[in-house]
Amino acid sequence: MAEVKNKQVVLKDYVTGFLKESDLDLVENTITLKLPEGSNEILLKNLYLSCDPFMRNLMSDIGILEKFLPYAPGSPLFGYGVAKVLESGHPDYKKGDLVWGFTKWEEYSLVPSSRILFKIEHTDVPLSYYTGILGMPGMTAYAGFFEVGLPKKGEKVFVSAASGAVGQLVGQFAKLTGCYVVGSAGSKDKVDLLKNKFGFDDAFNYKEEPDLDAALKRYFPEGIDIYFENVGGKTLDAVLLNMRVHGRIVVCGMISQYNRAQPEGVTNLGNLIMKRIRMQGLAVTDYYPMYHKLVEYVVPKIKEEKIVYVEDIAEGLENGPAALVGLFNGRNVGKQVLVLARE
């Protein structure tokens, strides 16, 4: 019965303010690579871990996310990941299966089968994509843009955090739908990526725009039909001034607010009224029953290179804390993935 070392990233204590690497700790534990007698759990070897902004919310001592308790100090983080089944106590899974769902930030995990969301069927695309375009961010972009945004050909779409895990897909989905799409991001490199790799009609660096309202008026002289909201705060306020009648704001995330003790106040909500704007929050978990539609939509397009997906790859658990912190200062370019093992 092989007891092996099991490196973990644990939360030292609840976090207030901006997340720092020192809030996290790399520890070495051990695990027995054998399912306990009679267990119906699943023993996983973790391959790819997903670095996601929502994880910051679980580090506060208030559980602001429904269904998710905050992380326990001293215990490993959990989040989305891709893993290989080493041993299964549940009939739905067997040794060698590749799966994606919730796992822990450690090399090997023993998890209830309910934590696994999907068995991976298509292995002729990069496995890491199941943390991104074929995982939670993909489903978020797909459901948010198509199901909540209800886009029509020719509409004008604005995406913030547009080079991120979700934004880069929303922009490409918008182009495939015949929309005009502009993205904002936080560096010249990202802006170049939006324009030259993802095919956005235009893009700008919000850090170089002292007046976001004026910037939006430049790119959307006739206003915005759909705003895909990833950042919140001042950006949302400027967007509200530039929405068109019957516009839609898909509220996917508000990353600019997650590290603040007190969120920025949004002052332009009065625009919702006469412009009849629908502003709607999105939780990806509502849409997993239609995951097959995402797979059917994107897998052929990935193979035909009609959709591209940019990842920012960090190697090894020891680089996990830096990768996670990097999300909040915009260090990552594209979907931030942490590779533990490739098979």
Place this chain on the structure above:
Amino acid sequence: MAEVKNKQVVLKDYVTGFLKESDLDLVENTITLKLPEGSNEILLKNLYLSCDPFMRNLMSDIGILEKFLPYAPGSPLFGYGVAKVLESGHPDYKKGDLVWGFTKWEEYSLVPSSRILFKIEHTDVPLSYYTGILGMPGMTAYAGFFEVGLPKKGEKVFVSAASGAVGQLVGQFAKLTGCYVVGSAGSKDKVDLLKNKFGFDDAFNYKEEPDLDAALKRYFPEGIDIYFENVGGKTLDAVLLNMRVHGRIVVCGMISQYNRAQPEGVTNLGNLIMKRIRMQGLAVTDYYPMYHKLVEYVVPKIKEEKIVYVEDIAEGLENGPAALVGLFNGRNVGKQVLVLARE
């Protein structure tokens, strides 16, 4: 050709900050009670004028309402009203018709026929009701609650400014739909009205609640399914903390913000995300094509006293400025109407 005196309420100059009576002027003009040769306009005798919060927005020198230009300083206000046709240059209307729609704050008005919204068919209910339950506020409450709110029996509904022109109807519609409904208002008299006359399940005076979040938790221990938003600002922020998953916020008005140079910041919009809240603005003009549904729904209920409607009646144009200003300090109890003439 009778030239008669025509009293008017005019805007002195654009308004900043809180509306004061001295921002408005009562002037006496003259009008010829004869349609000009070849005119296809309508000559109206104004009977009832509606005092509505949106009018404040038209007094700023920025036109924040789509389609509505700001009022012109020196010219009479315009707004909703009930009027009698004295002479008509348009085939849809004839002398003696009672109509409601847009008219001006004066005794007699010459208006384009497009300003008239509806001919009044039912005259066995008070004519003044066509500024309220059977007018714009009635349509707003009906469309907002049923079409935007999509209520289901048993749901929990919160209404702010609940004794006002729209709120009192939303509460009664909610009860007729089998919902639990609580209203907030700004005085003991109004709270009594909500509980004893309009049949709200409960009501509170927001001025006596230093902690609105705590008040809402008391009345909605399981949270709010539908919030009918009439006030904005701090109330909205407290409501966002107390919405249930898949809740709906019908954004009808934000009266607490209209007199502010800078609106209050709303900080709890992050709740939209994991609770999948839909927050949707409402412009009543979108719903006038279904006005017959409002009439069919409420007229029988008015006659059977299954719906009541409380009005606050001011008499004469000279009392118009005070009536209008009163909306913003909550002086009115029920729908504020200004009577110029009863026939």
